[in-house]
Amino acid sequence: MRYSIFSLARQALNYHKGWEKAWRSPELKPSYDAVIIGAGGHGLATAYYMAKEHGMTNIAVVEKGWLGGGNTGRNTTIIRSNYLQDASIAIYDLAHKLYADLSQEFNYNIMFSPRGLLMLCQTEHELRGFQRTAHANRIAGLECEMIDRQRVKELVPIINDRDDARYPILGAYYQASGGTARHDGVAWGYARGADQMGVDIIQNCEVTGLLRDGDQIVGVETTRGTINTKKVAVVTAGHTSHIMQMAGVSMPIESVCLQAMVSEPIKPVIDVVVMANTVHGYVSQSDKGELVIGGGADAYNNYAQRGSFASLEHTATALVETFPIISRLKMMRQWGGIVDMTGDRSPIISMTDVKGLYVNGGWGTGGFKSIPGSGFVFADTIANDRPHPIAEPFGLKRFVRGEFIDESVASGVAH
Amino acid sequence: MLEIKCPVCGVVGEEGDFHGGGQAHITRPATDNPANISDEAQRDYLFMRHNPKGLHFERWRCDRGCGKWFHAARDTVTNEFKAYYSIRELPPVELMKAATGSWAEYFKDKMVTK
Numbered sequence: 001m002r003y004s005i006f007s008l009a010r011q012a013l014n015y016h017k018g019w020e021k022a023w024r025s026p027e028l029k030p031s032y033d034a035v036i037i038g039a040g041g042h043g044l045a046t047a048y049y050m051a052k053e054h055g056m057t058n059i060a061v062v063e064k065g066w067l068g069g070g071n072t073g074r075n076t077t078i079i080r081s082n083y084l085q086d087a088s089i090a091i092y093d094l095a096h097k098l099y100a101d102l103s104q105e106f107n108y109n110i111m112f113s114p115r116g117l118l119m120l121c122q123t124e125h126e127l128r129g130f131q132r133t134a135h136a137n138r139i140a141g142l143e144c145e146m147i148d149r150q151r152v153k154e155l156v157p158i159i160n161d162r163d164d165a166r167y168p169i170l171g172a173y174y175q176a177s178g179g180t181a182r183h184d185g186v187a188w189g190y191a192r193g194a195d196q197m198g199v200d201i202i203q204n205c206e207v208t209g210l211l212r213d214g215d216q217i218v219g220v221e222t223t224r225g226t227i228n229t230k231k232v233a234v235v236t237a238g239h240t241s242h243i244m245q246m247a248g249v250s251m252p253i254e255s256v257c258l259q260a261m262v263s264e265p266i267k268p269v270i271d272v273v274v275m276a277n278t279v280h281g282y283v284s285q286s287d288k289g290e291l292v293i294g295g296g297a298d299a300y301n302n303y304a305q306r307g308s309f310a311s312l313e314h315t316a317t318a319l320v321e322t323f324p325i326i327s328r329l330k331m332m333r334q335w336g337g338i339v340d341m342t343g344d345r346s347p348i349i350s351m352t353d354v355k356g357l358y359v360n361g362g363w364g365t366g367g368f369k370s371i372p373g374s375g376f377v378f379a380d381t382i383a384n385d386r387p388h389p390i391a392e393p394f395g396l397k398r399f400v401r402g403e404f405i406d407e408s409v410a411s412g413v414a415h
Numbered sequence: 416m417l418e419i420k421c422p423v424c425g426v427v428g429e430e431g432d433f434h435g436g437g438q439a440h441i442t443r444p445a446t447d448n449p450a451n452i453s454d455e456a457q458r459d460y461l462f463m464r465h466n467p468k469g470l471h472f473e474r475w476r477c478d479r480g481c482g483k484w485f486h487a488a489r490d491t492v493t494n495e496f497k498a499y500y501s502i503r504e505l506p507p508v509e510l511m512k513a514a515t516g517s518w519a520e521y522f523k524d525k526m527v528t529k
Contacts, residue, residue, distance in 0.1 A: 301473070304493070400458050
């Protein structure tokens with residue numbers, strides 16, 4: 001069913017009883033050309049572009065829980081591309097450009113809102129660090145600029161711009177085209193698009209084993225039966241190590257919990273995204289009026305999807321200092337997601353030593369913004385069995401060769 | 416919020432009183448000549464991590480107590496601490512036996528009964 005003002009009007013006259021499901025719930029077939037593990041944003045985007053760009057429609061996306069219920073539904077929906085390294089700029093900028101047209105392409109509103117994004121500079125070191133990033137981004141052709149405290153105050157009137165603040169505002173790195181999108185919408189849009197092209201999305205289907213015949217992957221064992229396939233793509237952020245271990249492949253990843261929270265809804269107070277990396281907090285306001293707040297990850301391995309109170313307190317402290325107006329807001333909800341952390345804070349999009357086994361993970365705290373770009377290059381990598389040029393620097397070999405894509409400074413805590 | 420007990424001074428505190436030191440039992444490849452260390456061995460030392468969903472072995476420091484480092488065995492799903500042991504020791508044998516995945520591989524030839 002195509003969505004439009006006319007279909008809305010027609011359904012309104014029909015008391016909204018005629019809406020069809022946005023995707024099917026098919027039975028699992030015994031074999032597929034490829035199986036994608038994980039129906040989050042990255043997995044669904046991979047399936048979508050495999051079908052759309054490479055004509056591979058006999059594929060399945062298997063998901064342990066429900067579609068988009070992992071980190072895709074748990075993040076703070078920030079989209080930006082102002083990273084330091086060339087390889088990062090290439091993939092995040094591709095994602096950013098794809099995001100801009102997704103709603104039209106899907107015929108499904110992902111509520112992409114390029115409202116502008118500020119990364120505050122609150123120490124001299126941070127200011128110099130972002131100036132360096134700004135130069136790198138200018139060379140790469142991104143439209144970003146350094147702005148001073150007065151401009152920050154104009155863009156964010158509620159910010160604490162006092163000289164005697166613990167961390168005074170020295171300026172900000174501003175990407176006017178950065179912003180947010182509706183995270184569920186992105187997952188649902190990709191799911192609907194992939195489903196329409198014939199991709200089977202199987203929910204409530206947990207992977208329990210990966211089958212190898214020597215060096216070749218030959219199948220996937222799930223709670224709904226065994227699937228024969230020659231290509232398996234692991235896109236299970238947070239659980240990458242766990243799934244890859246089933247094929248005997250170790251990963252340079254640690255899983256930690258990252259939390260977010262939303263406040264009670266209030267009238268519009270902030271119409272940009274603000275990231276304060278020195279004090280560990282970032283905030284934007286949703287269309288419903290809630291402040292969407294994220295902070296730092298916990299310091300220990302965790303698969304529990306519920307984080308530490310200490311991290312929440314740290315984030316709240318930071319944001320009250322930066323935005324004194326929010327000090328008496330009540331927080332309505334808090335949740336945690338398990339994120340993959342790599343040593344250089346850059347993702348892994350890679351072939352492996354096992355033929356037919358591909359992995360896309362290690363996105364750390366910044367996976368949402370990269371979903372379209374990641375899916376696009378990963379689909380190409382799987383379909384052609386060689387790394388897409390944009391994906392190549394993110395291969396597992398970089399940890400052997402020492403060719404790191406060091407984004408621990410550019411992304412800091414708030415990716 | 417984790418509640419942690421230091422096996423050195425015996426103090427019990429919340430996680431803010433301690434400092435997480437990441438995975439335990441990482442050994443730097445020993446050599447008299449760094450050129451003899453293969454790139455793979457160096458990668459394993461710097462980046463490869465066990466990261467199990469379940470029983471894990473890690474280091475903590477008693478930050479606001481005695482200041483000593485120690486080892487702990489914790490379940491990463493339930494966050495339950497299974498044992499605390501000295502920074503110089505391997506885990507209790509029953510926990511080494513209970514380890515799974517690449518941890519089991521690591522402890523395979525280390526389980527000598529005292």
